Amino acid sequence: MRLDSLNGSGPVHQSSRKALPLKSSSSNPQTPEMVQVESALPLAPVFASVFLLALLAALGQFASNVYTPSLPFVAASLGVDIDAVQLTLVTYMLAFGVGQLIYGPLADRFGRRPVLFGGLVLFLVGTLCCALSSSLPALLWSRALQALGVASTNVVARAAARDSFSGSELLRATAMIAIVFTLVPGMAPFVGGVIQALAGWRANFWLTLLLGLLISLYMLVKLPETGHTRLNRIDARAVIRGYLDILSVRRAIFCSLTGGLVFATASIFYAASPALYMEHLEIGPVEYGLYPPLSIAGFIAGSLLTRRLADEVTEDWILVRGLAIMFPALVLMLFFPLVDVVHKHLFNVCIVIHSVGLGMFTPTASALVLSHFPVSKTLMTMQTNREV
Incomplete structure (x- = not known):
């Protein structure tokens, strides 16, 4: 089992960390040469690391669903029809889908952590812009930026689990990710409804911003680089x-x-x-x-x-x-x-x-x-x- 990327139990030798192969999403006979890299971060316990991956994978679902109870109030606040505000959901899904196609090759080239961190920065900036938006066009662009950034968390979290575990450990890791990923869309609207009743629609974005910031800080401290081989370049044709x-x-x-x-x-x-x-x-x-x-x-x-x-x-x-x-x-x-x-x-x-x-x-x-x-x-x- 390849547990040494995230598992803090038992001794871990530096040579074993170098030996972890990355099953690149772009791997094929024409894949450019790959180089090995090392992680300088301390390793976290398995449960904490898997729970972090689950939170990362579900962050986009939370951001997508938490403010749905606020849609009528957003429409009233911005002076538009609710049909127009529903475009923010469509914009989010489109940007999220496009982002998932992009981040896989980028994570193979530059590593999991840098790509994940860059995506989280985009997400935080987009969420801040959502909270400050004063017009529908501004909110649409902000939601697109938010979704484009958070798409990295879903791709990289699953890739990191696949990098670090195998066999039954991989099954348990992906099961936890799937459980959290499934439960969050159901719970987020309830949380959003309570926040809407207490503080208004912008508070849902402030809550999302705070949650994203906490997860980002936790990621920086606890999540090492799990992709121990890198593409020298991205072969767009491949x-x-x-x-x-x-x-x-x-x-x-x-x-x-x-x-x-x-x-x-x-x-x-x-x-x-x-x-x-x-x-x-x-x-x-x-x-x-x-x-x-x-x-x-x-x-x-x-x-x-x-x-x-x-x-x-x-x-x-x-x-x-x-x-x-x-x-x-x-x-x-x-x-x-x-x-x-x-x-x-x-x-x-x-x-x-x-x-x-x-x-x-x-x-x-x-x-x-x-x-x-x-x-x-x-x-x-x-x-x-x-x-x-």
Whole structure:
């Protein structure tokens, strides 16, 4: 097991730290020559380091969701329609997706820590600008900068775990990251609703700024450089060729596109839900923040069901059943407003059912995509899948 990058238990020899290979996202026969580097930082205990990686991976999710209860109040404060303010969610997701494609090659070239630190600086600056924004265009640009910076945390955290662990230790590390990554989007709106009720919408960005600053300081102290080999240069053609190779596999693209579409249905609902719940149903921001955790519970239930069925049925069977669960819930959410039946609990039940199907479909589709490519392209494949 490659535990010496993050594990502080037991003696660690300098030579063993040099021997850690980086499974570069750009590795292929044309990959430029790689050089070995060393980390000068002390090593942190495994649990503390993995928890830090989990916090880093989930920071972008927190920043994306914490201010959703404030959307109507942002619209009123800036003097625009809530439909226009919802563009801040779209802008964030687009910039976040683009950033994930960029940071993988950069982390291979310059190392995990420098790229992560640079991304966190961009995130902190963008979050500060969000808190100080006095117009919608300023807020849109600030959200784009915020997302572009925090995209580094998701990519580098998972790469650092893969650099430092193997076997069962890697499984436990990625499981903790996945748990935190899944729970944060459900809890962030509740936190944001409470902050909105107490201090207003700008306070959510100040809270995000404080959280990002604390995580950044913790990262600087506790997280060593885990990528012990570096690319001498970034071969842009090799990177593009690697992404094109991934896009050429039809089944992988089908899973990615279908997964992107079904995930988009949930994203659209969450983007529209502040207006639906708080304006049309006249629900307060604190109560609104209680509902997203229900969908997270549904997603976890679907994922656990998938894990139970994994050895008994095929992946295609799970994909079809996941879609079969999601589709009726989507139809009902579209049908109820047409017949003037709009109630918060009806939508809550529908989104929970949809989330169960999503929890079955998403991990299965991701596993199918990854199964078509060698380990050397795992990080690149994950970035492409998330971008879709």
